[in-house]
Amino acid sequence: MKKTILLIMIFVFVVSLFATGVMAEEKTIIKVAIGGSAIPSAKKLAEMYNESHPGVDVQILEMPDSSTDSLNLYLQFFEAKSSEVDILVVDVVWPGIIADHLVDLNKYGAEEIVKDHFEANINNNTVEGRLVAMPWYTDAGLLFYRTDLLKKYGYNEPPKTWDELEGMAARIQKGERAERKEDFWGYVWQGNAYEGLTCNALEWIYSNGGGTIINNDKEITIYNPEAVAAVKQAAGWVGSISPESVTGLIEESSRHIWQSGNAAFMRNWPYAYQLGNAADSVIKGKFDLAPLPAGDSGFAAAALGGWQLAVSKYSKHKKIAADVVKFMTSYDAQKYRAIEESYNPTIKALYKDKEVLEVRPYYNRLYDVFMSAVARPTTVTSTKYNEVSALFFRAVHSVLTGKDSADNALGYLQLDLQSVTGFETSSPETK
Amino acid sequence: MDRNSKLDLVTDEQRLAYKLLAPTLIILLIVAIYPLSQVFYTSFTDRTFAGTNQTHFIGLNNYSKLLNFTIKELPPVIEQGTNQVKIDSKTGEKVYEPSFKVLPGSPKPYKELSQFNFLGKRYVVGATNPEFINSIITTLIFTLSAVSLETVLGLIIALLVNSNFTGRGLMRAVMLLPWAVITVVSARIWEWILAPSRVGLFNMFLEKIGIGNGQLAFLTADNWQLFSLIMVDVWKTTPFMALLILAGLQLIPGELYEAARVDGANKVRQFFSITFPLLKPALAVALIFRTLDSLRVFGLFQVLVGQRLYSLASYNYYQLVGNRAMGLASAVGVIIFMIIFVFAVIYMRLLGVDSE
Numbered sequence: 001m002k003k004t005i006l007l008i009m010i011f012v013f014v015v016s017l018f019a020t021g022v023m024a025e026e027k028t029i030i031k032v033a034i035g036g037s038a039i040p041s042a043k044k045l046a047e048m049y050n051e052s053h054p055g056v057d058v059q060i061l062e063m064p065d066s067s068t069d070s071l072n073l074y075l076q077f078f079e080a081k082s083s084e085v086d087i088l089v090v091d092v093v094w095p096g097i098i099a100d101h102l103v104d105l106n107k108y109g110a111e112e113i114v115k116d117h118f119e120a121n122i123n124n125n126t127v128e129g130r131l132v133a134m135p136w137y138t139d140a141g142l143l144f145y146r147t148d149l150l151k152k153y154g155y156n157e158p159p160k161t162w163d164e165l166e167g168m169a170a171r172i173q174k175g176e177r178a179e180r181k182e183d184f185w186g187y188v189w190q191g192n193a194y195e196g197l198t199c200n201a202l203e204w205i206y207s208n209g210g211g212t213i214i215n216n217d218k219e220i221t222i223y224n225p226e227a228v229a230a231v232k233q234a235a236g237w238v239g240s241i242s243p244e245s246v247t248g249l250i251e252e253s254s255r256h257i258w259q260s261g262n263a264a265f266m267r268n269w270p271y272a273y274q275l276g277n278a279a280d281s282v283i284k285g286k287f288d289l290a291p292l293p294a295g296d297s298g299f300a301a302a303a304l305g306g307w308q309l310a311v312s313k314y315s316k317h318k319k320i321a322a323d324v325v326k327f328m329t330s331y332d333a334q335k336y337r338a339i340e341e342s343y344n345p346t347i348k349a350l351y352k353d354k355e356v357l358e359v360r361p362y363y364n365r366l367y368d369v370f371m372s373a374v375a376r377p378t379t380v381t382s383t384k385y386n387e388v389s390a391l392f393f394r395a396v397h398s399v400l401t402g403k404d405s406a407d408n409a410l411g412y413l414q415l416d417l418q419s420v421t422g423f424e425t426s427s428p429e430t431k
Numbered sequence: 432m433d434r435n436s437k438l439d440l441v442t443d444e445q446r447l448a449y450k451l452l453a454p455t456l457i458i459l460l461i462v463a464i465y466p467l468s469q470v471f472y473t474s475f476t477d478r479t480f481a482g483t484n485q486t487h488f489i490g491l492n493n494y495s496k497l498l499n500f501t502i503k504e505l506p507p508v509i510e511q512g513t514n515q516v517k518i519d520s521k522t523g524e525k526v527y528e529p530s531f532k533v534l535p536g537s538p539k540p541y542k543e544l545s546q547f548n549f550l551g552k553r554y555v556v557g558a559t560n561p562e563f564i565n566s567i568i569t570t571l572i573f574t575l576s577a578v579s580l581e582t583v584l585g586l587i588i589a590l591l592v593n594s595n596f597t598g599r600g601l602m603r604a605v606m607l608l609p610w611a612v613i614t615v616v617s618a619r620i621w622e623w624i625l626a627p628s629r630v631g632l633f634n635m636f637l638e639k640i641g642i643g644n645g646q647l648a649f650l651t652a653d654n655w656q657l658f659s660l661i662m663v664d665v666w667k668t669t670p671f672m673a674l675l676i677l678a679g680l681q682l683i684p685g686e687l688y689e690a691a692r693v694d695g696a697n698k699v700r701q702f703f704s705i706t707f708p709l710l711k712p713a714l715a716v717a718l719i720f721r722t723l724d725s726l727r728v729f730g731l732f733q734v735l736v737g738q739r740l741y742s743l744a745s746y747n748y749y750q751l752v753g754n755r756a757m758g759l760a761s762a763v764g765v766i767i768f769m770i771i772f773v774f775a776v777i778y779m780r781l782l783g784v785d786s787e
Contacts, residue, residue: 072752078481100483182645183628192651193738245627248651248739257628383482387754390738394562397739401653411531415540 027057028317030324032087035063035070037271038307041337045328058324067091068195074098078314086315087325090133090308092124092375093195093389096382099127102310106131108322116331117346124375125308127382132310134329135346137337139305140373141203141292142366144258144266144276148286149176158290162204162233165265165293169241172264181262186241188254189267191400196250197393198376199303200267204230206374208295211428213392214377214417219426222392223414226428230295232406235399247400259283267292269305273362274342289362291369304373306346344370384421391416467768474761480751486758493762500558501541503533507553530555563763566741567770572657573742574725577664581721582714584665585672590706592673593680603677610670618734621663625649625735656740660731667731668724672717679713680706715782719775726771743767 034042039062046058061084063070071094077085078101090098110131114122121135143165145158153172159165169186176184190196206212210227214220238246243257251268258266259275261282266272270289277284294300309328311321327333334345339359350356351367378385395413398404414425474493478486508517508526517526527546534541534557541557544564548554558564592603609617624632627648638645649659683706691701729744738749747767751760 068753075481075752075755098481101481243627243646243648245646245648245651248627248648262628383479383755387756390749390753394738401651403653408529408531411529412540412542415531415536416542419537419539 027055028320030056030058030086030317030321031061031084032058032089032309032324032328033061033063033070033074033085034089035067037341038089038343041341041343042328044336044340045333048333049324049327056320056324061085063089071097077312081314083312083314083316085312086317086321088310088312089136090125090310092121092139092304092306092308093378093385095125095127095132095308095310096378096380096385099130099132099382101313102132103313103315103318103322104130104132105134105311105322105325108311108319108326110134110322110326113326113330116348118348118371120304120371120373120375121306121308121346124304124379127379133308134310134325136307136309136329137334137343138346138370138373139269139271139307139344140302140366140369141199141267141305142270142302142369143290143292144268144272144287145290146264146283146287149264158288159265159293162207162293162295166233166237166241169264173241176264183262185243185257185263187237187265187267188242188249188257188263189246190250190254191238191242191246191397192248192250193393193397194250195389195393197396198389199305201231201234201393201396202303202374202376203267203292203301204234204295206301207292207297207299209297209428212374212377214380214388214421214423215426215428216380217426218380218421218423220414220417220421220423221426221428222417223410223425224427226296228406228410231396231399231410234396235402235406238400238402247397270342270344270366289366291366300369302369302373304375306344381421387420388417391420470761470764473758474765476758478757478761480755480757480760482755482757489758493759494766495559496539496759497560497563497762497766499539499541499560500544500556500564501535502554502556505530505533505546505553505555525553527553530557562741563746566743566746569657569740570726570728570743573661573664573728574722577661577668577725578718578721580661580665581669581672582718584669585676585717586714588669588673589676589680593677606673607670609667610674612667614667614730615734617667618663618731621659621666622650622735625659627651650735651739656736660735660740663735664725664728664731668721672721675717675720676710676713679710679717682713683709711782715778718782719778722774722778723771726774727767743770 032042032046039060043060046060049058050056063073070089071091074085074088075098078098090102095102114131117135118138121138122131125131125133125135143158149172150156150158150168153168153175155168159168165187173184173186190200202212204210205222205227208226208230210224210230211221213222238244246254249257251272254263254266255268255272255275257263258268258272259281273289275281276287291300292302309325311318311325315321329346331347331350334343334347335350335353335356337343338345338350338356342360344363345351345356351363351370357363376385377388381388391413395404395409395416399406399409417423418425475488475490476486477489477492505527508528509515510517518524519526530543530546531540533555534543539559541559542561544556544558544561546553546555588606592599592606596602612620623630626632626634627646627650629635629638629645631649633649634643634645634647637643637647647655649655687705687709688701691705696704727744728742729748732740732742732745733748738753741749743763744767747760747763750756750763754760
């Protein structure tokens with residue numbers, strides 16, 4: 001009896017081995033690693049691709065929400081040279097960090113389509129002449145403002161400069177507090193010690209004429225009077241127009257304060273637009289978007305964000321994977337995502353597409369913001385970027401929390417950046 | 432049976448014992464000693480995590496990068512016109528030069544760690560890596576405060592639960608709840624409780640009784656951060672401490688107390704003459720467990736304060752994955768190992784754990 005059971009088990013085992021072997025031959029499986037809110041539309045795009053390519057099965061491998069956690073996972077895949085992931089989503093700051101592990105998409109026919117995309121994104125994704133990732137959607141820091149409150153306090157338009165923002169935020173905050181809204185704040189932003197603070201601080205400094213930390217000629221420009229003044233001004237907001245806890249806020253926590261109607265202004269990425277207008281939102285229809293305020297330089301700056309798709313060097317099906325990437329970043333795919341989920345396309349023509357503009361009227365006004373967004377110094381610092389950014393946001397954070405003066409912190413930062421990157425120092429060029 | 436064959440039997444037994452131990456030793460070699468020596472070796476190189484460049488042997492460079500520090504005298508600012516020492520008009524104290532003027536700047540810049548006055552002069556302590564030195568200090572303060580609080584509270588709870596009352600079994604089960612929750616999950620729960628607005632339970636409660644303005648930033652304000660972390664850890668691990676101590680209490684035979692009562696010893700005398708000495712081994716085990724655990728605290732810091740405040744382990748994690756400095760991170764790992772080792776030895780000596 002036992003022997004028969006054993007025989008049957010062996011038979012089943014062998015058959016199942018054989019069966020999976022046959023199935024694997026039938027379809028090429030392409031695994032796409034994607035995390036967070038991008039998963040649903042990525043699944044939809046995968047379905048579309050599978051329908052038109054019967055030999056391929058594109059699967060979505062779910063990654064953590066946090067971009068830092070995803071990068072950590074990728075690095076572990078790369079360290080093991082694992083072929084587990086074929087396609088991965090890449091944050092705008094990563095190409096320089098992980099370029100060594102990605103294939104050159106120009107070799108797979110991407111050369112002809114790059115001109116349709118924003119130049120800033122393509123430049124960002126080109127490392128030493130290799131196009132390591134295709135832009136999927138773009139992001140830029142924006143100012144969200146409450147139209148109803150502006151009207152209530154007699155303002156016709158959103159602030160044009162940081163000083164104006166300060167004044168308006170303080171007045172609205174005082175007025176609202178007097179009406180027993182004790183949790184109301186003028187301005188919320190992302191001041192936690194993390195990548196988001198690098199974006200925020202870069203916006204203050206660049207719009208004040210203080211440069212981009214490190215310029216494209218590999219010169220450290222961070223220690224200059226304009227940058228010091230900008231950081232000092234921001235430190236003054238903590239506890240006055242922004243809550244003490246702003247030094248612990250990230251995108252989502254600041255959005256929660258804003259979306260519960262407890263702030264007049266918020267700096268955030270475009271994704272908050274769709275959520276703020278959700279059916280259950282307190283501020284539905286009561287807010288609008290504007291470019292961030294300008295500093296002493298007279299122009300506004302928005303940090304460039306966004307995500308790309310790349311093919312892993314360790315993938316076993318690079319050619320098919322590259323084709324999937326081309327499909328997922330194509331005009332039709334980006335149009336679908338823009339309309340369904342308010343992800344900003346990287347293809348210029350989509351900002352003039354009638355069907356898109358019908359659903360996303362603000363694209364018209366913000367096209368210039370996306371076009372001229374300022375990139376973090378990722379490409380020049382390549383693998384050192386993470387350390388450069390960490391040193392930068394920790395220095396700024398120490399000023400925001402009052403541990404250090406802006407002058408001292410940025411002075412030390414310059415020394416630190418010199419020893420990390422080996423670059424020379426210089427003053428920022430004025431625009 | 433004569434004497435000789437008896438001896439043979441003993442050596443046979445011994446031989447068998449070694450044979451039986453061999454698999455354990457081999458497994459230990461594979462899972463513990465090999466990775467550990469790998470870490471030791473990596474700590475002498477400049478290896479990059481998930482990097483494609485060549486790895487070089489750099490000797491003790493990583494260690495000196497982490498541990499270098501210096502003390503320099505800080506000269507006061509001399510006013511140009513009068514050649515007098517500049518005095519701050521507000522505080523009436525001497526104004527000193529900024530620290531980066533006296534700290535050496537190359538090849539790796541020293542940064543200010545702290546300043547202190549000694550014999551009328553001002554000194555500045557500089558380190559090449561103040562973040563790491565700070566993470567050591569933070570972790571030590573965290574460990575000492577959390578573990579001593581947990582021990583005292585755990586002892587009190589264990590004594591209470593050890594006494595006879597109805598519902599004792601249920602009480603013991605409920606007591607363990609905070610410890611049973613995964614650290615990352617409980618840290619998230621505390622993140623909400625400690626929220627810096629009236630949404631957070633603590634802020635709402637404290638404001639009701641007139642403390643603060645309902646906007647206390649427990650996890651971001653400098654003077655609250657470490658305190659909050661210690662509190663959460665005490666909440667979470669006191670039950671574990673209580674459980675270990677309770678186990679020790681149950682081993683003490685009841686007759687001893689009866690005898691003490693007959694001899695007329697009061698409760699306090701009973702505690703110090705019977706309970707405490709007999710509890711010492713259990714207490715020692717509990718203390719060692721908790722101390723060594725706290726020294727490598729990670730989840731709590733990572734979730735609640737992220738990169739705002741590092742513990743040794745979260746600094747290690749940042750260096751490895753965030754910064755990809757695998758060599759440096761290995762050196763951090765080795766230093767953590769050393770610190771834990773020192774603590775373990777001190778405990779064994781002090782509490783006499785290794786003596787039979």
